[in-house]
Amino acid sequence: MVKPDYMKFLRTETFPTPFCPGCGHGILMGAIARCATEMELDPLRLLFVSGIGCAAWIPSPHFATDTLHTTHGRAIAFATGAKLFKPALKVVVVSGDGDLSAIGGNHLIHAARRNIEMTVLCANNSIYGMTGGQAGPTTPTGARTATTPEGNPERPFDLCRLVYGAGATYVARSTVYHVRHLMKVIKNALSHKGFAFVDVVSPCFTQFGRKNKVASASDQLFGLKEACATVDGLAGLAEDRQADKIAIGEFTARKE
Amino acid sequence: MYQMTKNTDKSGVRRFLQGNEACALGALAAGCRFYGGYPITPSSEIMEHMAAELPKVGGVFVQMEDEIASIAAVIGASWAGAKAMTATSGPGLSLMIENIGYACITETPCVVVDIQRAGPATGQATCPGSGDVMQIRWGSHGDYEIIALAPWSVQEMYDLTIEAFRLSETYRVPTFIASDESIGHLREIAVLTPPDMIPERAASCDRPPFGDPATNAVTPMPGFGQGRRLLVTGSTHDERGYRRTQDSAVQAKLVARLCDKIKKGSANIWKVESFHLEDAETVVIAYGSTARAALRAVRLARAKGVKAGMLRLITLWPFPDEIVAGLSSKAGRLVVPEMNQGQVSREVQRCTRLPVIASGKSNGEVVVPGEILPLLLDEHGQA
Numbered sequence: 001m002v003k004p005d006y007m008k009f010l011r012t013e014t015f016p017t018p019f020c021p022g023c024g025h026g027i028l029m030g031a032i033a034r035c036a037t038e039m040e041l042d043p044l045r046l047l048f049v050s051g052i053g054c055a056a057w058i059p060s061p062h063f064a065t066d067t068l069h070t071t072h073g074r075a076i077a078f079a080t081g082a083k084l085f086k087p088a089l090k091v092v093v094v095s096g097d098g099d100l101s102a103i104g105g106n107h108l109i110h111a112a113r114r115n116i117e118m119t120v121l122c123a124n125n126s127i128y129g130m131t132g133g134q135a136g137p138t139t140p141t142g143a144r145t146a147t148t149p150e151g152n153p154e155r156p157f158d159l160c161r162l163v164y165g166a167g168a169t170y171v172a173r174s175t176v177y178h179v180r181h182l183m184k185v186i187k188n189a190l191s192h193k194g195f196a197f198v199d200v201v202s203p204c205f206t207q208f209g210r211k212n213k214v215a216s217a218s219d220q221l222f223g224l225k226e227a228c229a230t231v232d233g234l235a236g237l238a239e240d241r242q243a244d245k246i247a248i249g250e251f252t253a254r255k256e
Numbered sequence: 257m258y259q260m261t262k263n264t265d266k267s268g269v270r271r272f273l274q275g276n277e278a279c280a281l282g283a284l285a286a287g288c289r290f291y292g293g294y295p296i297t298p299s300s301e302i303m304e305h306m307a308a309e310l311p312k313v314g315g316v317f318v319q320m321e322d323e324i325a326s327i328a329a330v331i332g333a334s335w336a337g338a339k340a341m342t343a344t345s346g347p348g349l350s351l352m353i354e355n356i357g358y359a360c361i362t363e364t365p366c367v368v369v370d371i372q373r374a375g376p377a378t379g380q381a382t383c384p385g386s387g388d389v390m391q392i393r394w395g396s397h398g399d400y401e402i403i404a405l406a407p408w409s410v411q412e413m414y415d416l417t418i419e420a421f422r423l424s425e426t427y428r429v430p431t432f433i434a435s436d437e438s439i440g441h442l443r444e445i446a447v448l449t450p451p452d453m454i455p456e457r458a459a460s461c462d463r464p465p466f467g468d469p470a471t472n473a474v475t476p477m478p479g480f481g482q483g484r485r486l487l488v489t490g491s492t493h494d495e496r497g498y499r500r501t502q503d504s505a506v507q508a509k510l511v512a513r514l515c516d517k518i519k520k521g522s523a524n525i526w527k528v529e530s531f532h533l534e535d536a537e538t539v540v541i542a543y544g545s546t547a548r549a550a551l552r553a554v555r556l557a558r559a560k561g562v563k564a565g566m567l568r569l570i571t572l573w574p575f576p577d578e579i580v581a582g583l584s585s586k587a588g589r590l591v592v593p594e595m596n597q598g599q600v601s602r603e604v605q606r607c608t609r610l611p612v613i614a615s616g617k618s619n620g621e622v623v624v625p626g627e628i629l630p631l632l633l634d635e636h637g638q639a
Contacts, residue, residue: 045481047481049332060499061498064485066488067488068332068480069489069491070328071355077321077325077329077332078331080328080332081290081292081328081332081334081340082480085289085336085338089481106325107321110321
């Protein structure tokens with residue numbers, strides 16, 4: 001079998017990946033590698049930066065580029081230093097929702113405010129997967145987790161609204177179910193001159209689905225088809241129906 | 257013993273300036289081209305000078321959202337090829353500590369300037385202290401070594417900042433300037449002589465990024481964008497950077513390298529300065545601003561016929577234990593004045609069987625000669 005071109009972005013000697021069966025992160029990993037291939041990015045000019053958690057392992061060690069696997073929550077701050085000193089690097093942060101928006105929330109909003117040129121791909125599984133399924137700032141209200149056995153009493157962040165409010169000039173959401181759409185927004189994010197953020201819904205069956213009455217990993221993945229609506233499609237829905245949907249699409253893509 | 261030589265080079269520029277400003281100028285002279293920081297008294301002048309001066313030499317200045325981000329940006333910039341620095345004070349250092357451990361395990365050269373103030377917590381923001389000495393050494397978790405230098409003058413704020421960059425680049429280790437408010441804000445004359453040698457990073461290198469597989473020695477610092485496809489991680493890793501968190505042999509080798517490179521290099525790192533040690537029966541061991549008062553006290557004591565001397569520690573970490581242990585047998589006792597409750601005095605005690613008199617002061621004021629002098633005189637009945 002001929003190896004697809006995107007394999008040049010991957011350290012295949014590190015396979016198989018450590019991700020659980022049903023995890024969305026492998027799909028995101030493949031999507032990033034395919035986008036980089038189709039965009040003809042130079043792997044030797046790419047720097048992937050990640051924090052701590054399952055999603056941080058998407059680039060480190062799997063991407064055959066420069067990779068910086070940092071402390072928990074700080075990926076964007078490390079990436080800021082590297083990008084500012086060496087602007088020729090294409091800097092991409094890939095990390096999880098807990099890493100980027102809980103412990104790292106301050107760096108996320110300030111990078112958006114600075115509009116520094118980097119792409120942040122948030123693999124959002126709405127749970128702390130690696131540490132055993134504890135609730136995080138993106139866990140839906142009512143969800144059962146290791147730290148919310150009676151259901152999550154708190155409200156989740158809408159990360160796209162958060163970074164939009166903080167000044168990000170490219171903001172989009174997609175899911176690992178909608179791979180073609182996902183690749184489109186990742187490419188747009190990678191081409192963007194400024195701070196680009198993509199909230200990538202990537203299910204965690206092991207730590208979230210199983211504890212929240214989802215029958216199988218495939219049910220959780222395919223369930224995203226019904227759970228999501230495009231930004232345009234949402235506008236046509238009644239207001240009470242809108243709240244039940246995950247909005248996917250581009251929320252802003254502007255030059256500043 | 258390695259002695260700090262006084263700077264008598266007349267080719268240098270003679271200037272009357274502030275300690276913090278001298279530190280910034282030293283960093284620039286050493287080739288520092290990235291500064292990431294967050295304002296904090298009493299260190300902010302360093303940041304302000306770097307903000308003004310770095311762009312003029314093609315460097316990058318960024319004010320980050322907090323100290324955690326500041327040191328993170330410094331480490332990121334260092335991997336992108338910059339000689340990089342940040343400056344802070346105790347509360348900011350507390351925030352930086354986790355990422356300083358990251359810099360240690362990833363062997364990232366960087367310089368951290370700590371203009372100490374009286375703590376704990378917010379403490380006295382505008383007053384000097386030396387309460388961070390142990391935090392600098394032990395603040396992060398796990399086993400590692402760092403280097404710390406303690407300037408006692410505006411001149412040394414310049415010279416030792418240059419030296420800190422040399423050491424940091426040589427050993428690939430975070431290197432601290434452990435100064436304090438009184439030296440940071442002191443104004444006096446310094447001669448600014450550019451260094452003969454500025455360590456420069458190699459543009460490319462084919463050696464493993466994390467230690468020599470055979471000797472476990474430090475290898476040259478690589479950089480992003482050099483085609484190396486670097487794997488940099490704060491997890492336990494082998495010499496290529498691959499995560500090996502379940503391999504006890506890899507962990508043992510990694511920690512051994514982080515510690516041994518400093519321990520085995522100590523004799524080349526240590527700098528101390530001796531005053532009247534030849535015949536000294538009472539030896540003051542002091543560092544930083546306190547050494548200024550101690551030297552005055554020693555001279556006053558000698559004027560009264562007391563055989564007093566001083567060992568000034570320029571290198572605080574790695575602790576110059578062999579130098580302290582090797583003090584002349586004439587010495588009958590050691591006096592350690594410092595602006596904390598005896599942090600360095602316990603290190604001194606570890607190195608010697610001589611009685612150690614700790615003289616700690618934690619009121620936000622500098623130590624003055626009159627507080628040290630009685631400790632030098634009383635055994636002789638001349639107090």
